[in-house]
Amino acid sequence: MIVVNELSKVYDDHLAVAGVTFQLQQGQVCGLVGPNGAGKTSTLRCIAGLIGSSDGEIRVNDLSVTLNSAAVKRQIAYVPDDPPLFDDLTVGDHLEFIGQIYDIPDARTKASYWLNRFDLAGKYDAGATTLSRGMRQKLAVCCAYLADPKILLLDEPLTGLDPPAIRTLLDSVHEMAENGKTVILSSHLLAMISEVCTHLLVMKSGQAVYFGPKSGLVGDGVGAESLEAAFFAATESSPLEMVAT
Numbered sequence: 001m002i003v004v005n006e007l008s009k010v011y012d013d014h015l016a017v018a019g020v021t022f023q024l025q026q027g028q029v030c031g032l033v034g035p036n037g038a039g040k041t042s043t044l045r046c047i048a049g050l051i052g053s054s055d056g057e058i059r060v061n062d063l064s065v066t067l068n069s070a071a072v073k074r075q076i077a078y079v080p081d082d083p084p085l086f087d088d089l090t091v092g093d094h095l096e097f098i099g100q101i102y103d104i105p106d107a108r109t110k111a112s113y114w115l116n117r118f119d120l121a122g123k124y125d126a127g128a129t130t131l132s133r134g135m136r137q138k139l140a141v142c143c144a145y146l147a148d149p150k151i152l153l154l155d156e157p158l159t160g161l162d163p164p165a166i167r168t169l170l171d172s173v174h175e176m177a178e179n180g181k182t183v184i185l186s187s188h189l190l191a192m193i194s195e196v197c198t199h200l201l202v203m204k205s206g207q208a209v210y211f212g213p214k215s216g217l218v219g220d221g222v223g224a225e226s227l228e229a230a231f232f233a234a235t236e237s238s239p240l241e242m243v244a245t
C-alpha cells in the first residue's frame, strides 16, 4: 500500500510537485499521466526514495520512506525511462546480479521466463552497450520483475518497445496486480495504458488535478469517452474542480 500525503518537491526555487495526495492499495494499477514537466518523474523518484521530498509524507506498507529508507527500497522496484544498465555486464549478468543481491530462489529459471516473454533470450550473452533502446528497456523491466517487489514504479516503460513487447508489458502489469502488487505506470501513451489502469493520477504543473478510480474520469456517465479525452478535460480545467473526494 502506498500513502502519499501533501507531497511537495522543490528544485532550487522551482516547485515541481505541489502538495500531491493519493493512496493506492494492493492490486491497484495507477496510470500517472500529465503534460511534460508536470512532476510525474519527480513524484515517482520521491516514492522510490531516490530523491528527498521537500514536504509531506510518503508511507509504503506503513513504513515512512524518509525514516525507513532501506526497508522501503526492498519493497519497491523503480524502472526509470532511461534505464541505467552496467556497461560491463551482459544481459545474463544483470539478471544473475539481481538474483544474488535479492537472494531469489530459482533466479535462473525465473530470469529465463521473463527473457523469453520479452523476446530477449537470444541476447543472454550480449553486453549492455550492444542493446537497442527497446532492449535496454525490456532488460530493466525483466530485472524489476525478477526482484519480485511488492510495488512497481514504471516510468514511461512503453517508450521504445515494439508492439509485441508493449502487449507483454501490459499483460504482465495486469498479472502483477492480480498477484497483489501495487503498480504506478507513468506514460504519455494514454490509449495503451488505459486498459490496465484501475486508478488515474493526472498531474499538471506539479498538482494532482485528478486522483481516483479510472471509472471516475473515463467511461459511461462521466463525460469522457477515452483517457485521451479525459486527459484534455482534466489538464485544461481548474485543479480543484477535478480532485476526487
Ligand SMILES: Nc1ncnc2c1ncn2[C@@H]1O[C@H](COP(=O)(O)OP(=O)(O)OP(=O)(O)O)[C@@H](O)[C@H]1O
Binding pocket: 011, 012, 014, 015, 016, 034, 035, 036, 037, 038, 039, 040, 041, 042, 043
Ligand atoms: N534535477 C532537477 N533540477 C531542477 N529541476 C528539475 C529537476 N528534475 C526535474 N526538474 C523540473 O521539475 C519539473 C518536473 O519535472 P519531471 O521530470 O518530474 O516532470 P515529468 O512530468 O516527469 O515530465 P516528462 O513528461 O517530460 O517526463 C520540470 O519543470 C523540470 O524541469
